[in-house]
Amino acid sequence: MPSGNKYRVAIVGAGAIAAAHAGAVEDLGDRAEVVAVADLDGARAAAFADEHGVPAVFTDLATLLADVHPDLVTVCTPPGAHREAVLASLAAGAWVWCEKPPVLSLAEYDELAAAEPDQGPYVGYVFQHRFGSAARTLRQQVAEGTLGRPHVAICHTLWYRDHDYYAVPWRGHFETEGGGPAMGHGIHQMDLMLSLLGDWHEIRSLMGTLDRDVQTEDVSVAAVSFESGALASVVNSVLSPRQESYLRFDFTDATVEVSHLYGYDNSHWTWTPRDGVDGAAWAPPSDEASSHTVQLKAYLDAMDAGVRPPASGHDGRRSLELVTGLYQSAITGQPVRREDLRPSNPFYSLLDGGGQYRPARPGTAPEAAR
Incomplete structure (x- = not known):
């Protein structure tokens, strides 16, 4: 359940796709809110925060996790940075919604799956279609x-x-x-x-x-x-x-x-x-x-129930198996x-x-x- 009245969401990576994540959270404003954004480019993170009304800006994920303690982290970085962002977020007790492609290999995917606690939080992947x-x-x-x-x-x-x-x-x-x-x-x-x-x-x-x-x-x-x-x-x-x-x-x-x-x-x-x-x-x-909104709604439903979200675990692994x-x-x-x-x-x-x-x-x- 949310740590407050709404799920507190942090966005990692302020590139183009991050706007879709912010928009999805805004569409579900009665259930979630973006409370922080992190990007290695501080100016880009600040501009994103101004555009979307995000109160806290960071240039590294570790500090964000320690200071903000989000319920959900959405990972919008380039693919090569997905693994570290997901591992750090899970270790901090946050659920994770990660952009496609999930990671760079099945080995990395299985490493992230092994890092999930048995009862969550879990990592799910963006496959909105x-x-x-x-x-x-x-x-x-x-x-x-x-x-x-x-x-x-x-x-x-x-x-x-x-x-x-x-x-x-x-x-x-x-x-x-x-x-x-x-x-x-x-x-x-x-x-x-x-x-x-x-x-x-x-x-x-x-x-x-x-x-x-x-x-x-x-x-x-x-x-x-x-x-x-x-x-x-x-x-x-x-x-x-x-x-x-x-x-x-x-x-x-x-x-x-x-x-x-x-x-x-x-x-x-x-x-x-x-x-x-x-x-x-x-x-x-x-x-x-x-849309990102319709998938995020399903993801938040899973968080409400404390169960694995769709497009995670074996269900999220299928596409990476086929690509491999x-x-x-x-x-x-x-x-x-x-x-x-x-x-x-x-x-x-x-x-x-x-x-x-x-x-x-x-x-x-x-x-x-x-």
């Missing part, structure tokens, strides 16, 4: 078998990021970002797919560095089989001028699709029943857009099963397998893929 009303409705239909068995899925993140986007020093490097578009962009749509279809079984993939001057990939394609028997096509790109986030699910009795970019409401979804099947009752009963398997398969040229992702596997600790991916000049195949 699974929380809109349409996705919630479809998830219930899948669980109840309303649409029949899932057979085919398409999960395409076709975005565009220009060369200037990668001028930021931490972007485009495995050691600081964890990976390329599969890790930093497509992980949202892949998480939504996994939240609907469950655990995957095997992945076969290709990736390349075709146009951007980065040490990671800038495009990947994959074929995925699920434990249910369903098969999926997955594409992650930052080279696509006409941008789209597109998912399609073909069930026995219906096709369900969503086309959007960075967020959706019900109008972005379609349910198409097969001939002879009545699909009138399949529309979502409410219209709630995917994607990189291993693309780099080694071999299929990867989920059960292969053990601590003895070099890709468990480093998503490039310890320097195994060496991108060639744009337009040619990387050395490891030849």
Whole structure:
């Protein structure tokens, strides 16, 4: 329960995504309030505090935790700083809501999971696309078998990021970002797919560095089989001028699709029943857009109940497992099963397998893929 009348929230990292976190807290103002912000750049932290009415400003997390004792810390730093921020916050007794990608490897993810006390606080991760009303409705239909068995899925993140986007020093490097578009962009749509279809079984993939001057990939394609028997096509790109986030699910009795970019409401979804099947009752009963606000509401509900929030633990690990398997398969040229992702596997600790991916000049195949 809150330490006062509301949950006291601290935001770590005052970059662009922090505004979405502050906005979500403001939307739920009867339940939470931002009481502090920390950023290594003191001027940026101060400007953020002025804009959002935050009373306390810090340049380091340790001092914030000692002085403020927040109930919830939201981590908005670059990916390479997630691990230390989460560990420090959990040790201080705070719940944590961390931006995607969760951390840089499965090894780091499991380290954070081991740092959670048995009864909480817990660390959850920002995967807001699974929380809109349409996705919630479809998830219930899948669980109840309303649409029949899932057979085919398409999960395409076709975005565009220009060369200037990668001028930021931490972007485009495995050691600081964890990976390329599969890790930093497509992980949202892949998480939504996994939240609907469950655990995957095997992945076969290709990736390349075709146009951007980065040490990671800038495009990947994959074929995925699920434990249910369903098969999926997955594409992650930052080279696509006409941008789209597109998912399609073909069930026995219906096709369900969503086309959007960075967020959706019900109008972005379609349910198409097969001939002879009545699909009138399949529309979502409410219209709630995917957003940080709708996920934070679910997170605060979990805090109220003292239970693990969604998109944490095994539920939050699924997307990082799939990304890890994607990189291993693309780099080694071999299929990867989920059960292969053990601590003895070099890709468990480093998503490039310890320097195994060496991108060639744009337009040619990387050395490891030849």
